[in-house]
Amino acid sequence: MRSLFPVAGPVGPAPTIDDVKLPTDNSNLFVRFLLSFWAPTTRSLRGWALASVVVNAGITVTGAGVRVTASGLGCPTWPRCTPDSFVPVAHPEVSPLNxxxxxxxxxxTFLVLAVGVACVLAALRLAPRRxxxxxxxxxxxxxxxxxxxWGGLVVNTMLNPFTVGTHYLISSGLIAVCWLLYARAGEGDxxxxxxxxxDIRRLGHVxxxxxxxxxxxxxxxxxTGPHSGDEMASRFDLDIEAVARFHADLAYLVVGLTFALLFALHVTNAPRPARRAALALLGVELLQGVIGYTQWFLAVPAALVLLHVLGSTLVWIAALRVVTSLRVRDGEPAPVSPSPTEATEATAAV
Incomplete structure (x- = not known):
């Protein structure tokens, strides 16, 4: 039986922080996965935010895949796939592949939604809540x-180029929100x-x-160009060469602004994360330029369209990274408790 009285003997060392096992350190992978959003840490919340960036970027690229394979009306109705079924069934006018x-x-979309819900749960259960x-x-x-x-509107408008383009831009906005969550989770309030x-930060915003x-x-x-998503889809009534040249001019402007920002960060000896972010953006832009010119001279093959959409998404993410690297938020200062003497004097004064 255990003794009721303490026994003299050597006292073991006090536990340290290294002896404490965090919830996310569980050896069971599935349990760790659940705890990452049910008992989150700042690190696991940032992980979910980054995962949301990835899945939103991924569905942007797969959406382009739908377009270049002429599968935009592969499910001709919404929210059902066919007028009589939510899942694909044989249809005389639609290819099974499309x-x-x-x-x-x-x-x-359900995968993207699941990751978004995980971000919400992790943010709600993070202690202290922010x-x-x-x-x-x-x-x-x-x-x-x-x-x-909006995807339902895209289908119901028979892939109108305005609704299709807005579909892509909404995804870009979601990527910005996800990246901001990732960046803010690593900062204070x-x-x-x-x-x-x-002025350098203003240049980053420009x-x-x-x-x-x-x-x-x-x-x-x-x-305006090919790959409308379906032969029945309409196109913008514009000169493809003119709009492509305007797009290229804007690309030159973005590269020039990036080079100017990188130079300004270098000569002012800015923090390394900011310089690395600007350098990464410049590298992605140059690769994207190579893809863009290649697909133009090869008459816009489908595979290069996918790479170009991926590149544009990476340029957007890298630009967001640059802007968030130009500022920080420190933790809020903890309230200072008055000393016993100050407290006594304050009470006497009242």
Whole structure:
């Protein structure tokens, strides 16, 4: 039996933080997965936010795959795939392959929604709860539902190039929200603090605006050129060469702004994360330029269209990374408790 009285003897060392097993350190992979959003840490929340960036970027590329395979009306109705079924069934006017491609892209929406819900749960259960992160997290499922409803409008308008292009731009907005959640989760909730000169940060904002304008111009080019998604889809009544040249001019502007920002960060000895982010953006832009010119000279093959959409998504993410690297938020200062003497004096004064 255990002794009722303490026994003298050597006292073991006090436990340290290294002896504490965090919930996410569980050896069971499935349990770790559940705890990543049910008992989250800042690290696991950032992981879910980054996963949301990836899946939203992925469904953007697969959406382009639907277009270049002429599968845009593979499921000719919405929310059903066919007038009589939510899942693909034989249809005399639709190829089974096109139907499978379009339906598969629709199913990916549930994966994107699941990751968004995980972000919400992790933000809600993070201790202490941070209202700013909860708000950003809720924007994800709300945006995904809006995106799904807009997808129904795309089908009902027979792949009108305006609705198709807006579909892509909504995805770009969702990617921005996901990236901001990732960046904010790694910061505090204190006041915003610049890590570079004010004018350099303004240059970063101008660069981000130019990058978004480049995405819009790319949407116009896509809505004017081939690969409409279906032979019944309409096109913008524009000169394809003129809009392609305008898109290229905007690309030159974005590259020039990126080079100017990179040079300014270098000469001012800005923090390394900011310089690395700008350098990565410049590298992605140059690769995207190579893809763009190659697909133009090869008459826009489908495979290069997919690579170009992937490249444009990576340019957007890299531009967001640049902007968030130009500022930080420190943790809010903890309230200072008055000393016993100060407390006594304050009570006496009252």
């Amino acid at each position: 139907m499978a491609v379009e339906f598969g892209n629709r199913l990916l 209202v700013s992160l909860v708000r950003l997290a809720w924007l994800q499922p709300a945006g995904i539902v809006a995106q799904a409803l 204190g006041p915003l603090r610049r890590v570079t000169h004010r 660069l981000l605006a130019a990058a978004f304008a480049l995405l819009v111009a790319g949407v116009v080019v896509s809505g």
